[in-house]
Amino acid sequence: MSAPAADGAALGARLRERDLSAAAAAVNLLESHGEQAREQARALLAELSPAALGGEAPAHVVGVTGPPGAGKSVLLSRLIAGWRARGRSVAVLAVDPSSRRSGGSLLGDRARLEVDPRDRGLFVRSTAAAERFGGLAPGTRATASALAAAFDVVVIETVGVGQSETEIAEVADTVVVVVQPGAGDVLQFLKAGIMEIPDLLVVTKADLGRVATRAVADLRAALRALGAQDTEIVLVSALGSGSGIEELLAALERHRASLDLSARRLAARRAHALADFAAEYGERGLRALGGRREAQRFLAHQDEGLDVGALMRALERRAGLAHG
Amino acid sequence: MTNRPAARLPERDRPWLMRTYAGHSDARRSNELYRRNLAKGQTGLSIAFDLPTQTGYDPDHELARGEVGKVGVSIAHRGDMRQLLEGIPLAQMNTSMTINATAAWLLALYIVAAEEQGAAPGQLQGTTQNDILKEYLSRGTYAFPPGPSMRLTADVIAYTVEHVPRWNPINICSYHLQEAGATPVQEIAYALCNAIAVLDAVRERVPEELMGSVFGRISFFVNAGVRFIEEHAKLRAMAALWDQLGRERYGVQDPKQRRFRYGVQVNSLGLTEAQPENNVYRIALEALAVTLGRSARARAIQLPAWNEALGLPRPWDQQWSLRLQQILAYETDLLEYPDIFEGSKVMDALVAELLEGARAEMARVGELGGAVEAVDYMKAALVSSHRERLRRIEAGEQVVVGVNRFTESEPSPLTAGADGGILVVDERVERERREQLGRWRAQRDGAAVRRALAELAAAAREESRNIMPATIAAARAGATTGEWAQTLREVFGSYRAPTGVAEAVAIADGQLAELREQVEHISDALGRRLKFLVGKPGLDGHSNGAEQIAVRARDAGMDVVYEGIRLTPAQIAASAVQEGVHAIGLSILSGSHRELVPAVLEELRAAGAGELPVVVGGIIPEADAQALREAGVAAVYTPKDWEVNVMLRDIVQLVAARAGLGSPTRA
Numbered sequence: 001m002s003a004p005a006a007d008g009a010a011l012g013a014r015l016r017e018r019d020l021s022a023a024a025a026a027v028n029l030l031e032s033h034g035e036q037a038r039e040q041a042r043a044l045l046a047e048l049s050p051a052a053l054g055g056e057a058p059a060h061v062v063g064v065t066g067p068p069g070a071g072k073s074v075l076l077s078r079l080i081a082g083w084r085a086r087g088r089s090v091a092v093l094a095v096d097p098s099s100r101r102s103g104g105s106l107l108g109d110r111a112r113l114e115v116d117p118r119d120r121g122l123f124v125r126s127t128a129a130a131e132r133f134g135g136l137a138p139g140t141r142a143t144a145s146a147l148a149a150a151f152d153v154v155v156i157e158t159v160g161v162g163q164s165e166t167e168i169a170e171v172a173d174t175v176v177v178v179v180q181p182g183a184g185d186v187l188q189f190l191k192a193g194i195m196e197i198p199d200l201l202v203v204t205k206a207d208l209g210r211v212a213t214r215a216v217a218d219l220r221a222a223l224r225a226l227g228a229q230d231t232e233i234v235l236v237s238a239l240g241s242g243s244g245i246e247e248l249l250a251a252l253e254r255h256r257a258s259l260d261l262s263a264r265r266l267a268a269r270r271a272h273a274l275a276d277f278a279a280e281y282g283e284r285g286l287r288a289l290g291g292r293r294e295a296q297r298f299l300a301h302q303d304e305g306l307d308v309g310a311l312m313r314a315l316e317r318r319a320g321l322a323h324g
Numbered sequence: 325m326t327n328r329p330a331a332r333l334p335e336r337d338r339p340w341l342m343r344t345y346a347g348h349s350d351a352r353r354s355n356e357l358y359r360r361n362l363a364k365g366q367t368g369l370s371i372a373f374d375l376p377t378q379t380g381y382d383p384d385h386e387l388a389r390g391e392v393g394k395v396g397v398s399i400a401h402r403g404d405m406r407q408l409l410e411g412i413p414l415a416q417m418n419t420s421m422t423i424n425a426t427a428a429w430l431l432a433l434y435i436v437a438a439e440e441q442g443a444a445p446g447q448l449q450g451t452t453q454n455d456i457l458k459e460y461l462s463r464g465t466y467a468f469p470p471g472p473s474m475r476l477t478a479d480v481i482a483y484t485v486e487h488v489p490r491w492n493p494i495n496i497c498s499y500h501l502q503e504a505g506a507t508p509v510q511e512i513a514y515a516l517c518n519a520i521a522v523l524d525a526v527r528e529r530v531p532e533e534l535m536g537s538v539f540g541r542i543s544f545f546v547n548a549g550v551r552f553i554e555e556h557a558k559l560r561a562m563a564a565l566w567d568q569l570g571r572e573r574y575g576v577q578d579p580k581q582r583r584f585r586y587g588v589q590v591n592s593l594g595l596t597e598a599q600p601e602n603n604v605y606r607i608a609l610e611a612l613a614v615t616l617g618r619s620a621r622a623r624a625i626q627l628p629a630w631n632e633a634l635g636l637p638r639p640w641d642q643q644w645s646l647r648l649q650q651i652l653a654y655e656t657d658l659l660e661y662p663d664i665f666e667g668s669k670v671m672d673a674l675v676a677e678l679l680e681g682a683r684a685e686m687a688r689v690g691e692l693g694g695a696v697e698a699v700d701y702m703k704a705a706l707v708s709s710h711r712e713r714l715r716r717i718e719a720g721e722q723v724v725v726g727v728n729r730f731t732e733s734e735p736s737p738l739t740a741g742a743d744g745g746i747l748v749v750d751e752r753v754e755r756e757r758r759e760q761l762g763r764w765r766a767q768r769d770g771a772a773v774r775r776a777l778a779e780l781a782a783a784a785r786e787e788s789r790n791i792m793p794a795t796i797a798a799a800r801a802g803a804t805t806g807e808w809a810q811t812l813r814e815v816f817g818s819y820r821a822p823t824g825v826a827e828a829v830a831i832a833d834g835q836l837a838e839l840r841e842q843v844e845h846i847s848d849a850l851g852r853r854l855k856f857l858v859g860k861p862g863l864d865g866h867s868n869g870a871e872q873i874a875v876r877a878r879d880a881g882m883d884v885v886y887e888g889i890r891l892t893p894a895q896i897a898a899s900a901v902q903e904g905v906h907a908i909g910l911s912i913l914s915g916s917h918r919e920l921v922p923a924v925l926e927e928l929r930a931a932g933a934g935e936l937p938v939v940v941g942g943i944i945p946e947a948d949a950q951a952l953r954e955a956g957v958a959a960v961y962t963p964k965d966w967e968v969n970v971m972l973r974d975i976v977q978l979v980a981a982r983a984g985l986g987s988p989t990r991a
């Protein structure tokens with residue numbers, strides 16, 4: 001006996017109408033397993049496809065990542081306050097790096113955000129990370145793109161350095177890497193090319209003074225050597241009155257304005273569909289498509305208004321795996 | 325011929341300081357209690373503050389709701405402190421204050437109250453607990469991040485060594501480590517690592533020649549469990565390590581300054597709700613652990629009351645505990661002998677074993693960079709030890725009389741009274757306190773307070789300045805506890821301590837298999853993994869129980885949302901809705917369940933999640949449990965419900981029933 005699955009199309013329609021109170025139920029559905037639930041989830045996402053929305057989802061999807069202890073939570077609390085003060089609704093997907101063990105998990109990061117719990121314009125959801133360190137859980141991309149239809153800002157927060165930015169880049173419009181002065185890991189990873197160059201670098205704990213300005217100088221030198229001198233670096237302090245937060249908000253706006261949003265989102269949807277396909281069917285599935293390259297070429301020829309589910313079904317048909 | 329060692333001391337020893345950890349409601353009611361206790365032969369004071377005072381909130385702050393005057397007295401300003409100590413000559417009294425995050429502030433209020441009585445700082449004797457690290461590890465009444473907190477601790481020490489020379493500025497607490505599940509080895513090692521962190525911080529703030537006096541003023545606050553022989557050995561081991569530390573690390577020459585001085589409150593963790601009268605024997609045996617051997621005897625003792633697992637003790641319960649101390653000191657021959665374990669091979673071997681273990685564990689913490697850096701490691705180690713202890717009790721490997729063996733009992737006449745055998749704090753206290761505070765704010769010189777707080781902020785920003793002079797000035801000006809702490813929060817930032825649960829490794833537990841299957845079954849039926857929120861509303865920092873449940877639920881396969889302590893009802897409701905949980909468990913040990921649980925239910929209804937099943941665990945008298953069930957709580961658990969698996973099975977069934985899925989056990 002199972003519990004009946006929620007009505008996906010209705011939830012999708014509510015999100016499209018920007019009814020924020022539908023967010024929790026929508027995410028519950030997107031996290032659900034079982035044939036019936038997955039069908040409803042597909043119906044939900046179909047309501048939010050670019051075709052159904054008449055364009056790209058309006059939110060600014062921001063990925064925030066960085067090593068543990070870099071000050072992400074305090075920074076994020078400040079950013080949320082800044083967005084809310086501007087009247088913008090915010091959804092945060094906090095990917096908890098901590099354990100998934102024996103099937104269960106412990107999620108405990110949301111309390112680190114200092115926010116008003118009665119604020120209905122803010123939604124925070126924690127999700128367990130994937131098995132790989134720094135990876136996104138399977139449902140996170142779908143959740144992010146669904147919430148992007150209803151909220152003004154969607155933040156995906158992950159912990160890590162080296163791999164997490166790559167995956168976040170496939171779903172976020174803007175990737176922000178948070179760096180703590182004095183900890184050289186990000187600098188080393190950048191120099192070694194292990195880490196992709198983010199859209200924005202934030203150096204926290206500006207109150208440390210010289211150590212912090214030194215960190216900015218080091219990062220700038222590294223970016224110049226990599227030919228990425230245009231990447232902005234913002235120095236912030238979350239203590240006291242919070243210096244640098246306004247600058248960071250402005251830098252985020254600038255980056256978003258400079259984007260070819262539909263191209264980036266389109267690329268993200270196609271990457272997402274391929275990742276879902278690979279997760280479902282593995283290497284054998286990819287071989288049936290003629291390899292990853294061939295699959296990408298195939299996707300590039302699909303209609304631009306298709307959502308991830310529709311792209312996935314196209315891949316399945318192509319590989320001869322379609323269910324009826 | 326007369327080489328025989330003396331069997332008796334030439335003169336009977338003086339007894340230790342006898343105290344009772346006491347205080348509740350407001351200054352007036354607590355002052356009456358103190359005077360009565362002193363009249364009964366108590367020789368020192370031990371002040372219990374309420375949680376808002378301990379964490380730096382005024383009685384009218386949102387987080388103070390339900391907590392005002394509950395586990396101790398509410399003290400917001402110098403007027404309260406004056407009333408608390410009225411008629412008690414502070415030049416003669418020896419006062420212990422269980423105060424940590426806000427120790428600098430309460431000490432300042434004490435100094436100002438003494439000043440008003442005409443007692444000089446040089447005359448004051450007593451102790452501020454002032455040990456912040458264990459607040460992150462187990463007790464939870466921290467206010468600021470570790471770095472600035474250590475600085476405040478060091479400031480209090482540096483200030484008192486110079487200006488209040490007879491004061492013990494810090495009590496390094498191993499007590500709460502044992503309450504959090506520490507083994508004797510962990511208790512010794514972590515307490516001493518903590519002491520090292522404190523001493524290193526002070527070393528940077530006082531002239532080198534003062535380090536001997538600093539070392540000599542550091543005292544400990546230890547625990548003693550019912551395994552009283554091993555517990556005594558533990559204290560001897562601590563004394564040996566302390567002496568060595570003074571000699572080798574800090575170059576303290578004077579052996580008197582290297583003496584291990586400690587006060588004690590014996591174990592509360594082992595006190596049971598079932599057959600609570602048995603606790604009297606446990607307490608007596610534990611008192612022997614800290615008094616038997618003269619060379620490691622406590623300087624000051626406070627004993628818990630028999631009914632601590634039921635609720636707050638009444639004055640009569642505390643009197644019963646004080647009489648135990650007096651019988652031990654005055655009726656028995658305990659104080660007539662030199663150290664009775666000297667030359668005991670068994671005792672020496674036990675001590676050596678503990679020393680070896682403790683040194684190894686200290687080295688591990690040292691490798692991590694010391695106690696401040698190793699908070700996460702130590703916290704996770706304690707959660708694991710506590711889990712192992714619970715497992716042994718559940719498996720019957722560790723016997724607890726009246727709990728997992730010999731459980732048959734006649735009805736107890738001790739709990740038959742109308743009050744259920746406990747003290748109930750007057751409901752009106754919180755409102756009275758808010759009104760009193762309003763009047764205080766209205767009659768004081770507001771401009772002077774603002775100036776004093778601005779000066780305090782300036783002192784806080786300047787790392788090299790001692791915080792005490794500006795703190796004392798703010799106390800004199802009439803600032804409040806909440807204002808003092810808020811000023812510092814703005815400079816230092818606020819902080820949430822690690823919960824230690826994520827790191828706790830899963831233990832192999834055969835008993836869990838059945839539960840795990842039920843969780844899988846219902847998760848399949850629900851369509852997603854059973855998600856359970858464990859919440860600690862209010863200011864109560866005793867998170868051990870909540871942590872154990874969170875870890876076990878995770879091990880049983882649930883997705884568990886556990887965000888640590890100090891959540892408002894609104895935060896819990898928002899988490900429950902946004903996280904999409906299927907059930908909620910609340911843990912409250914501070915007695916504030918009557919206010920906080922209905923507040924959570926109300927917030928849930930307001931957030932459209934009134935139908936979520938809520939269970940509550942804590943020290944909850946039966947009469948209150950009944951009221952909570954009537955208010956909509958699905959189940960209430962108290963210390964007698966010690967089987968975590970049973971509790972989790974109930975959760976599974978509640979969720980199944982709500983989803984209309986029938987009983988998963990019959991599936």
